[in-house]
Amino acid sequence: MKGRDVPPGRVYGFLLVPGFALMSYASAIEPLRAANVIAGQQLYVWRHLSCDASGxxxxxxxxxxxxxxxxxDANAVRAMRLDTLIVCAGGNPVTFDDVSVLRTLRRAARAGIRIGGVSGGPFLLARAGxxxxxxxxxxxxxxxALSEHFPELAMTGSLYExxxxxxxxxxxxxxxxxxxAEIDAHHGPELAGAVSEWFIQGGARPGSGPQRSHNRADxxxxxxxxxxxxxxxxxxLENPxxxxxLARRAGIGQRQLExxxxxxxxxxxxxxxxxxRLERARALLRQTRMQVVEIALACGFSSASQFSRACKAHFGHAPVTLRKIHYETG
Known part of the structure; x- marks a missing residue:
């Protein structure tokens, strides 16, 4: 398979934040390995980076x-000659506050390294500006949580950007x-398609695809x-x-919409x-340190007491209990 006149050995760094999602990390790194195997040459190189000196x-x-x-470790990272650095995070990225890591990410971006994030990784990128x-x-x-902390960002809710x-x-x-999509951009659709087949994918989905469906799969x-x-x-959601x-804006009668x-x-x-609104509220309870009354107002409830009653009716627990259960089992 012919490439597009780009040098082999593009170097991807993976910053593994403690508690990162293994599935997301594996889905990001394995296509690079598969591309090397299928192409019969080292098109990609990868390195793993930690947030501390534990190794x-x-x-x-x-x-x-x-x-x-x-x-x-600026010298060690510089020696890797990274083309792209991808932050892999999961759990509750809102709690990540290592300013030295965020500062290093900004320095890498200024040095011309492409910066990426998967799963909760984009939250760290947002925090780093x-x-x-x-x-x-x-x-x-x-x-x-990201929308509450950084409402000015152009978030799409798509599969990838x-x-x-x-x-x-x-x-x-x-x-x-x-x-x-990365492999396609570097080496063409034939290799990208072969990598998708390697992982028993009918074909790569476009980045603009939705993450969730409102309906059952069938x-x-x-x-x-x-x-x-x-x-x-x-x-x-904040101002229901x-x-x-809803019916008027959807161009249909109220009874018909119902x-x-x-x-x-x-x-x-x-x-x-x-x-x-309750699902959004639960996400904010889990992913932010916002006060219960702040979450109530952000999700369209007139008061903390109204929000608490709605939570108990739907989830079986008050907001404070929902948050406690998440942190005890997460």
Whole structure:
């Protein structure tokens, strides 16, 4: 397979933040190995970096990976001659506050190294100020917290985004798709397609694809009025719209919208709306240090007490208990 007149041996660094998601990391690095095997030459080289001098990084499932260097060791990192540095994080990236690591990421970007993040990794990039002015995405679980902390960012909610020298990915198997796009850009669609087949993929998905579906896997996509109402709900979680406003903006009568929701989603309009707001609230409880009353207002509840009653009714626990359970079992 012929490349596109680019030198072999592009070097990818993987910064493994403690508690990183192993699936996301593996989905990002394995396509590079497969590309080398299929092409019969070393097109890609990879290095592992830790956030400290321990020499190892432990994934969320307890597996440890030996690292080549501490990211903060400027001489060691410089010797690697990285082309791209990808931050792999999981768990609760909101709690990551190692200023020396963030400073080093900014220094790497200034040196011309492409910077990426998978799963919770984009949160660290945002905290380092490296996503300002770039189109980006993050795993749906971390998106509410990211939006609260950095509302000015151009977050898309897609599978992955490659915008100039920034790469962000929702994580999981979406990293396979992003790396296939990288291989395509470097060495053409034939090699990228062969790598996708290597991993039993029918084909790489476009980065613009959605991370989640509102319906069951075997259910048809919602019709245009329901899809429009769902989009409106997602865009107005802090200041919920009335069912009358939803129906009018979706171009359908209120009763018709209710009937369509029952048929296509399986529950009523406002019931589904409340569930969306509660799911966002639960994500904020898990992924931020915001006060309960702040979360209540951010998710369209008029008071902490109203929010607490809704949580108990839907999740079986008050907000404080939900947060405590997450940190005790996470």
């Amino acid at each position: 190892v990084a432990r994934a969320s499932n307890g597996i440890s990976i030996a690292c080549d260097a501490d990211l903060r 490296l996503l300002d002015g770039y189109r980006s995405t993050i795993h749906w679980e971390h998106q509410p 490659i915008d100039r020298e920034r790469l962000t990915c929702a994580g999981g198997i979406a990293a396979l798709d992003m790396m296939a 259910a048809p996509a919602p019709g245009r009025p329901v899809a429009a109402a769902l989009a409106l709900m997602s865009a107005h 719209l009335s069912i009358t406003s 009937r369509r929701f029952m048929k296509e989603i399986g529950i009523g309009v406002m019931t589904h709306y409340r569930i969306l």
